[in-house]
Amino acid sequence: MADFDVEAIRVQVRAMDFVRGTPADVTEWRMAYEDSRHNHVIENMIPTPNEDAFWEMMLDEAVSPPLVSQILLRLLDHPDADRSLPITPMMAAGSR
Template sequence: MMATIDLDTLRARIRSMDFEPGTPEQVALWREDFAESRANLAIEDMALDAEDDAMFAMMLDEGVSPAMMVTLIHGLYQPGANQLAA
């Protein structure tokens, strides 16, 4: 588990950001990529827990690209940064 994430706060922050969400076709491809990644993690006994899955699913629902997800998650762990979620 990465951390306890307030998904409602994170969703609100994402919706307030100025970014171009992925198209439905892009999001569908990203979902397939994430399913493959999750399967690989499970094979290596490093499966995501339900909370992490929910966070990634919510970000995909909001059209957040995988590259932007990395930036958002990185921001969650920056000491002194404007936290995205508690």
């Protein structure tokens, strides 16, 4: 991944209209994230502090994993990204 302006993304996420996860959902997602993170570390794909901050912010905002994936695609301006998401791609935001 790239270096994200986590707080700028947080502002955009907070402005979105979506169903936030419950505290129980977030606990489950956090456990899955930690498992995934450990697997990545084992494979020597160690997340950067910025990547950790991005994922922590998404959990703080109770964003479901499928929506997190869509937000990432939009941030990276991927061809499969949902262009209707109110997320500014990094290149457009000058973050690359």
